[in-house]
Amino acid sequence: MSGEEAKIREELCRIGRKLYERHLTSGAGGSISARTTKNEVLIKPSGFSLADMAPEHVVKLNLKGEVLEGKYPPSSDAPWHLMIYEKRPEVNAIVHAHPPICGGFACAGISLDIPTFTEVIIQIGHIPLMDYATPTTMDYAKIVAESLKGANALLMKNHGAITLGVNLEQAFQRMELLEDFARMILIAKILGGPIPLPPEETYKLRSLESEKWRMKIVEELYK
Numbered sequence: 001m002s003g004e005e006a007k008i009r010e011e012l013c014r015i016g017r018k019l020y021e022r023h024l025t026s027g028a029g030g031s032i033s034a035r036t037t038k039n040e041v042l043i044k045p046s047g048f049s050l051a052d053m054a055p056e057h058v059v060k061l062n063l064k065g066e067v068l069e070g071k072y073p074p075s076s077d078a079p080w081h082l083m084i085y086e087k088r089p090e091v092n093a094i095v096h097a098h099p100p101i102c103g104g105f106a107c108a109g110i111s112l113d114i115p116t117f118t119e120v121i122i123q124i125g126h127i128p129l130m131d132y133a134t135p136t137t138m139d140y141a142k143i144v145a146e147s148l149k150g151a152n153a154l155l156m157k158n159h160g161a162i163t164l165g166v167n168l169e170q171a172f173q174r175m176e177l178l179e180d181f182a183r184m185i186l187i188a189k190i191l192g193g194p195i196p197l198p199p200e201e202t203y204k205l206r207s208l209e210s211e212k213w214r215m216k217i218v219e220e221l222y223k
């Protein structure tokens with residue numbers, strides 16, 4: 001195993017524990033994965049809690065879904081993780097969780113795609129709301145990948161959320177931010193309703209250079 005792969009295995013476990021400790025998921029819910037090469041991916045094993053996953057539990061797959069290494073079956077979410085990597089070459093990490101406030105919006109069928117909070121516009125951008133589909137169906141992976149077209153985060157009706165990143169840290173930070181944002185929107189709704197920024201300001205925020213600098217720092221810290 002390469003030193004790089006060993007590092008990514010450790011990173012998957014570190015991020016898994018953070019997701020669990022911050023109540024972004026519970027039980028054996030949620031799944032995370034990261035690319036090791038263009039065509040190979042490391043993913044959480046099925047049935048494991050993200051809190052208890054150790055580097056040796058992680059499953060290695062190719063993009064066709066064939067298990068290359070691992071004692072346990074891969075997460076049942078693997079088909080859509082692989083489909084996203086297939087369609088989005090710039091994505092190197094995927095986090096899927098069941099955060100309670102995002103989940104509330106997802107179960108109520110209420111979109112979070114409201115350009116109100118500057119940090120979310122800069123770091124995440126568009127947040128589509130995916131229609132409900134039965135998670136185990138063959139078409140599910142296609143629906144997830146299609147819904148994420150041009151987006152870095154997805155709210156899944158009656159289910160949870162997905163965030164993407166160039167690395168695991170970015171995908172995790174986006175999930176953490178998405179849950180905080182859901183809490184803010186909930187409070188804004190109690191206080192009279194969120195007030196979206198005008199489209200020209202949203203566009204300006206999306207093209208800020210600061211995000212590129214921030215990502216450089218994240219890459220430096222976690223390489």
Ligand SMILES: [Zn+2]
Pocket residue numbers: 029030096097098159160
């Ligand atoms: Zn799930």
